[in-house]
Amino acid sequence: MSSAELSVFIRAIGVHTPERKLTNAELSKMVDTSDEWIKTRSGIAERRIAAPGENPSDMGAKAAAKALERAGLTPADVDLLIVATMTPDVPFPSTACLLQAKLGLRRDIPCFDVSAACSGFVYALQVAKDMMRSGAYRRTLVIGSEKLSSVVDWSDRTTCVLFGDGAGAVLLETTPEKNVGLLGNLLGADGNNSELLHCIGGGSAAPATTDSLRDGKHFLRMNGKEVFRHAVRVMAESCERVLAQCDVKSEQVAWFIPHQANSRILEAVASQLNVGMDRFPSNLERYGNTSAASIPLALEEAWTDGKLKHGDLVLIVAFGAGLTWGATLLRWHEPPR
Numbered sequence: 001m002s003s004a005e006l007s008v009f010i011r012a013i014g015v016h017t018p019e020r021k022l023t024n025a026e027l028s029k030m031v032d033t034s035d036e037w038i039k040t041r042s043g044i045a046e047r048r049i050a051a052p053g054e055n056p057s058d059m060g061a062k063a064a065a066k067a068l069e070r071a072g073l074t075p076a077d078v079d080l081l082i083v084a085t086m087t088p089d090v091p092f093p094s095t096a097c098l099l100q101a102k103l104g105l106r107r108d109i110p111c112f113d114v115s116a117a118c119s120g121f122v123y124a125l126q127v128a129k130d131m132m133r134s135g136a137y138r139r140t141l142v143i144g145s146e147k148l149s150s151v152v153d154w155s156d157r158t159t160c161v162l163f164g165d166g167a168g169a170v171l172l173e174t175t176p177e178k179n180v181g182l183l184g185n186l187l188g189a190d191g192n193n194s195e196l197l198h199c200i201g202g203g204s205a206a207p208a209t210t211d212s213l214r215d216g217k218h219f220l221r222m223n224g225k226e227v228f229r230h231a232v233r234v235m236a237e238s239c240e241r242v243l244a245q246c247d248v249k250s251e252q253v254a255w256f257i258p259h260q261a262n263s264r265i266l267e268a269v270a271s272q273l274n275v276g277m278d279r280f281p282s283n284l285e286r287y288g289n290t291s292a293a294s295i296p297l298a299l300e301e302a303w304t305d306g307k308l309k310h311g312d313l314v315l316i317v318a319f320g321a322g323l324t325w326g327a328t329l330l331r332w333h334e335p336p337r
């Protein structure tokens with residue numbers, strides 16, 4: 001059998017979320033908002049906030065260690081590491097390299113970050129799959145890890161209520177079995193709309209200065225209404241396109257695991273696809289938007305809740321800054337607990 005015929009499946013999954021919960025009631029004391037407004041507009045009740053010194057490489061390493069433990073494997077068994085994050089520990093080196101050291105992965109493996117904001121996990125899955133199908137890498141850790149609390153302006157009520165911190169990791173493995181694991185996928189981007197959700201300071205174009213810090217240029221800024229509009233259209237379209245590509249009808253999909261951005265976005269996408277919300281599991285209420293970590297967090301929760309069954313078709317779909325988007329259809333392979 002040629003290596004091009006290998007399939008790639010999720011052998012194990014693990015997550016880590018910081019202990020500290022920040023509730024809507026607490027936020028209401030920080031900015032002019034209310035529990036009712038936040039819940040009605042976003043579905044979020046609380047989010048996790050990383051402790052000082054608890055960085056994406058730390059959270060990601062813990063999530064990955066859990067996945068390895070569940071698989072009964074060790075760091076030495078990993079052949080490739082890809083980290084999706086929009087809040088890297090430092091501009092360089094990559095969070096993947098920092099995580100490699102913390103987890104004790106081998107030194108003869110590639111480790112790199114993927115920068116696609118909230119679509120990062122779906123992008124990283126696709127990159128991993130394509131690298132693995134060649135047969136060069138048998139086991140890959142794909143990790144989404146974010147510390148959005150570090151780029152949120154805590155005085156801006158239009159954004160600070162939406163985001164949170166956390167990490168999720170999957171261990172991918174190749175198999176000669178057909179029609180399992182990651183089946184079809186698509187990725188897209190629209191850099192012409194980059195200003196709808198961005199952070200303009202702190203990079204090489206505008207290095208941090210006293211003035212840039214004073215002007216809050218290192219904070220995330222968003223045009224919420226426009227982002228909402230694009231998110232609904234692009235997520236629904238991506239689902240439809242990947243289903244058509246795989247010749248699968250939406251009725252055949254057991255679970256839709258969308259990027260957890262906002263409950264109203266999820267409702268609108270479900271409605272456009274004519275799918276009931278009972279097939280759109282969500283943990284937004286407890287974590288808010290954790291960007292690249294949100295899909296593995298939601299996937300793990302749907303699995304530990306007993307929703308995902310071996311053989312189920314699962315459609316994951318994401319949208320984020322860039323703009324970027326992506327969708328992957330997968331056949332769920334029951335991982336070890």
Ligand code: COA
Pocket residue numbers: 032033034037038041042118157158159161222223224225227228231261262265289319320321
């Ligand atoms: N608490 C109370 N009021 C708030 C508020 C808050 N946290 N944030 C905004 N408001 C106010 C606005 O100032 C505005 O007041 P005004 O009418 O006096 O000007 C009013 O609420 C309505 O604001 P608007 O922006 O029209 O609300 P909205 O219904 O569009 O909801 C979002 C705002 C951000 C929740 C919504 O646009 C959204 O979810 N967008 C997508 C965000 C997202 O998911 N981004 C990540 C994608 S990966």
